Amino acid sequence: MLTDDFFTIAKDNFLCNTSYPLDKYNWNEYKTTNNVDIFNNEHDFNFYIHIPFCEKLCTFCEYIKYPKNGIEKEKEYLRILKRDIYKFIEEHSPIQLYGFDIGGGTPTVLYDDIFSELMDFCKSIIDSISKVKDMEPSIEATFNTITEKKAKKIFKAGFRRISLGIQTRNSSFLKKSNRADLEDSSIIEKCKMLKDVGIEKINIDLMYGLEKQTYDDIKETLKLIEMINPEQVTLYEIRYNLLNKKIDINREYLYNQYLFFYDNLIKMGYYARLGQNTFSKNKQDFGLSSYLRYRMIDNVSYKGFGIAAQSKSKIGISYNVGKNRKKLDDCLNFNSFGEEDTYLLPKEELLAKYIAISMYYGMFKISVMQDILKADPLDVYGTEFEFLKNNKYIEMKGDNVFLTETGFKFYGAIGALFYSNKVKKWLLDKNNV
Numbered sequence: 001m002l003t004d005d006f007f008t009i010a011k012d013n014f015l016c017n018t019s020y021p022l023d024k025y026n027w028n029e030y031k032t033t034n035n036v037d038i039f040n041n042e043h044d045f046n047f048y049i050h051i052p053f054c055e056k057l058c059t060f061c062e063y064i065k066y067p068k069n070g071i072e073k074e075k076e077y078l079r080i081l082k083r084d085i086y087k088f089i090e091e092h093s094p095i096q097l098y099g100f101d102i103g104g105g106t107p108t109v110l111y112d113d114i115f116s117e118l119m120d121f122c123k124s125i126i127d128s129i130s131k132v133k134d135m136e137p138s139i140e141a142t143f144n145t146i147t148e149k150k151a152k153k154i155f156k157a158g159f160r161r162i163s164l165g166i167q168t169r170n171s172s173f174l175k176k177s178n179r180a181d182l183e184d185s186s187i188i189e190k191c192k193m194l195k196d197v198g199i200e201k202i203n204i205d206l207m208y209g210l211e212k213q214t215y216d217d218i219k220e221t222l223k224l225i226e227m228i229n230p231e232q233v234t235l236y237e238i239r240y241n242l243l244n245k246k247i248d249i250n251r252e253y254l255y256n257q258y259l260f261f262y263d264n265l266i267k268m269g270y271y272a273r274l275g276q277n278t279f280s281k282n283k284q285d286f287g288l289s290s291y292l293r294y295r296m297i298d299n300v301s302y303k304g305f306g307i308a309a310q311s312k313s314k315i316g317i318s319y320n321v322g323k324n325r326k327k328l329d330d331c332l333n334f335n336s337f338g339e340e341d342t343y344l345l346p347k348e349e350l351l352a353k354y355i356a357i358s359m360y361y362g363m364f365k366i367s368v369m370q371d372i373l374k375a376d377p378l379d380v381y382g383t384e385f386e387f388l389k390n391n392k393y394i395e396m397k398g399d400n401v402f403l404t405e406t407g408f409k410f411y412g413a414i415g416a417l418f419y420s421n422k423v424k425k426w427l428l429d430k431n432n433v
């Protein structure tokens with residue numbers, strides 16, 4: 001099929017976004033049943049710790065999480081997590097850390113004693129491993145679970161960046177989605193408390209493309225952002241890939257919502273290239289944690305700890321126990337959140353995964369592609385690059401390939417041009433059904 005024709009199909013397909021592969025069976029033939037360590041001989045890592053508990057489960061959320069369920073379960077979770085992390089460090093030393101993120105779920109939902117133990121543990125890990133100069137640990141939280149006591153623990157453990165979700169100020173959407181809806185004043189107070197405790201960077205997550213989200217809703221949300229004045233804002237386009245929910249996407253509509261956020265955030269003094277989903281008050285700062293930056297743009301390997309966490313190395317990808325939505329108790333019974341599924345991937349799949357995730361930031365690097373392919377990407381993907389350049393969807397500056405403003409409108413389809421032939425065929429077959 002011609003590149004133009006495939007592009008036309010991909011741009012209207014809701015599956016084409018930052019998620020890859022498109023279906024859990026796409027990689028079946030690469031699945032290994034042997035006990036393979038995908039990180040054999042690797043020493044440069046991003047670490048991610050998944051805390052899969054939340055006070056309430058938001059219906060729009062695509063992450064693996066469980067409702068908070070008693071201190072004993074949390075105690076057991078942390079015990080297994082610590083054991084897994086110590087074991088990994090022992091087996092892969094010497095390690096150089098590029099990023100260290102704790103996410104979820106909601107890490108700050110943990111009972112005080114468990115949270116405190118998690119923070120002490122993180123501090124001991126961060127202090128004992130060698131790090132690149134700009135390694136910046138970061139932790140996710142929600143406004144209804146962050147307390148001064150927890151914030152002090154976070155600071156003491158060495159975290160200076162915290163990321164909290166607001167998503168939208170539309171109360172009826174929040175209610176319908178089973179998400180807590182706090183007063184503006186309470187959110188503002190919590191942010192002030194975090195700054196007083198010493199947290200230097202607050203990031204706020206917002207979402208667009210939500211059901212019935214209007215420009216008035218967005219204006220309300222932005223008003224609150226102006227009052228909080230966080231150092232960073234991350235803008236997520238709603239994805240339904242993992243929720244088995246089919247939607248009709250209207251690219252124009254999503255693009256216009258993004259533009260509305262973009263224009264207003266720029267007016268408020270944030271910096272961002274049009275097309276990236278992170279906004280920062282500091283021009284030198286990329287607006288995201290070092291974990292995400294090194295993972296998305298530089299393709300540094302990442303190791304995920306905890307239920308359902310994903311890991312990626314130079315040769316493959318693995319998903320921990322729980323990825324297939326097992327019950328919490330079943331996962332805890334394993335006594336290790338080791339890999340449930342491991343895939344040894346060919347270069348074209350590793351390349352496709354890198355490009356898909358880089359679309360969050362609206363850019364990718366030729367040198368990273370070269371490193372994955374061990375060949376000149378401009379030769380291997382000559383037709384795709386020619387199409388993108390001719391249509392002015394990308395702009396190449398040295399090693400960097402940036403999506404242009406028009407290109408960003410179709411970022412999912414641009415990523416799809418770099419899918420493997422197998423996944424492209426799967427998408428076309430599905431499209432014809």
Ligand SMILES: C[S@@+](CC[C@H](N)C(=O)[O-])C[C@H]1O[C@@H](n2cnc3c(N)ncnc32)[C@H](O)[C@@H]1O
Nearest residue numbers: 060061062104105106164165205236237238239
């Ligand atoms: C791992 S979640 C955890 C954040 C935290 N528990 C909270 O609710 O604020 C990180 C962010 O992912 C985004 N997110 C959640 N579900 C999403 C979906 N279906 N599509 C796109 N982004 C999503 C939200 O903006 C959320 O703040």
Ligand code: SF4
Nearest residue numbers: 054057058061104105
């Ligand atoms: S959005 Fe946050 S609080 Fe809501 S279910 Fe997802 S992880 Fe939990």
